[in-house]
Amino acid sequence: MFVFSPCQVGAESVFKREVAQKFPAMRGAFSRPGFVSFKTDMPLPEDFLLRSVFARTAAVSLGKMEINNHLATEVWNIAAEHRLFVNRVHIFQRDPSDELGPPIPPELCELHQQIVEQAPHAKLLGTGANNIFHPAQSGETVLDVVKVDPNLFMVGTHTCTSASPIHAKYPGGMLPITLPDGAISRAYLKFSEGLLWSGIVLGEEDKCLDIGAAPGGCSQFLLQQGVKVFGVDPGAIHPAILGHPRFTHVRNRIKETKRSLFRDVQWIVADMNVAPNYTLDALEEAIAKADGSVRGLLFTLKLIRWELADKLPMLLDRIRTWNFRDVRMKQLIFNRQEVMVAALEPKSWSVVRR
Numbered sequence: 111m112f113v114f115s116p117c118q119v120g121a122e123s124v125f126k127r128e129v130a131q132k133f134p135a136m137r138g139a140f141s142r143p144g145f146v147s148f149k150t151d152m153p154l155p156e157d158f159l160l161r162s163v164f165a166r167t168a169a170v171s172l173g174k175m176e177i178n179n180h181l182a183t184e185v186w187n188i189a190a191e192h193r194l195f196v197n198r199v200h201i202f203q204r205d206p207s208d209e210l211g212p213p214i215p216p217e218l219c220e221l222h223q224q225i226v227e228q229a230p231h232a233k234l235l236g237t238g239a240n241n242i243f244h245p246a247q248s249g250e251t252v253l254d255v256v257k258v259d260p261n262l263f264m265v266g267t268h269t270c271t272s273a274s275p276i277h278a279k280y281p282g283g284m285l286p287i288t289l290p291d292g293a294i295s296r297a298y299l300k301f302s303e304g305l306l307w308s309g310i311v312l313g314e315e316d317k318c319l320d321i322g323a324a325p326g327g328c329s330q331f332l333l334q335q336g337v338k339v340f341g342v343d344p345g346a347i348h349p350a351i352l353g354h355p356r357f358t359h360v361r362n363r364i365k366e367t368k369r370s371l372f373r374d375v376q377w378i379v380a381d382m383n384v385a386p387n388y389t390l391d392a393l394e395e396a397i398a399k400a401d402g403s404v405r406g407l408l409f410t411l412k413l414i415r416w417e418l419a420d421k422l423p424m425l426l427d428r429i430r431t432w433n434f435r436d437v438r439m440k441q442l443i444f445n446r447q448e449v450m451v452a453a454l455e456p457k458s459w460s461v462v463r464r
Contacts, residue, residue: 112171114147117164119205124419125164144205166283169254169266177261182224188265197236197250202282203257213284243286245279246270294348297327299444308452319375322382326351364392372399380409406454413447433457
């Protein structure tokens with residue numbers, strides 16, 4: 111049996127090493143930039159997407175086909191050969207040419223429509239199956255159709271459950287998020303996706319601390335959620351953010367910031383272009399100064415060199431000493447050479463200090 115999984119272009123080698131360590135029954139097979147497959151004699155582990163940092167989605171391979179005028183028919187022939195009753199179709203490409211363009215190119219959206227229209231068991235299709243970005247529901251069987259090369263498609267399947275991460279509900283894990291007009295930076299996209307992935311729900315009265323806020327992309331997103339934001343950064347903040355009534359710029363570093371600023375902070379976010387341990391040092395300082403009010407963290411860790419990915423388990427161990435029940439790590443669609451970390455649900459209001 112073969113399993114395939116899209117990942118970020120450039121992360122293929124570290125993804126294969128991760129799988130070899132966490133899932134030794136899976137062995138690396140056919141791959142392309144942004145697309146890796148594995149051979150295994152065992153069923154795909156139910157927690158594969160939850161435990162893998164670099165997998166976006168995963169599907170059991172059903173076969174491959176070359177592009178032709180009857181592609182939609184061939185897709186359903188493969189499904190019939192495996193006696194698969196499909197509720198939803200996910201079609202995507204392995205490596206979008208423009209990360210800020212449409213997540214699914216128009217020609218694949220058109221192909222999706224053709225496949226859905228030719229479904230032999232249309233009554234089994236889920237609600238909104240004709241909408242490529244309608245999320246798969248719990249219990250639905252998904253047919254995955256991936257454009258791997260200009261003339262080559264891979265076909266596979268996965269089942270969504272109530273425990274499936276949000277990315278498994280969308281084609282290739284590509285959430286329908288776009289950069290709005292007037293966005294300050296790409297950090298807006300990172301934290302928009304990060305909030306959905308982590309399940310964090312912000313309250314209008316919440317106070318958020320944005321460490322390394324400049325130029326203000328993350329703060330801009332948070333402000334649009336209705337919260338109060340304190341942006342800590344010695345660098346300059348974009349004027350559009352500085353003038354917002356719920357934003358306060360603290361032109362300083364965390365270690366030099368007075369403890370009174372951290373009073374009643376519920377959420378801490380960070381997106382700093384520094385080595386991972388430096389980011390963790392800053393977060394640790396902020397948590398200690400907040401004195402037990404923090405409900406959760408959402409931050410990026412930069413992999414300045416891909417080899418740093420091998421250090422991620424050790425970094426996770428350090429984060430877990432901060433006394434949060436739920437600690438997760440994932441390389442999201444809008445991450446570059448970095449990963450996103452969420453730490454949620456304090457075990458107690460007395461945070462363990464180093």
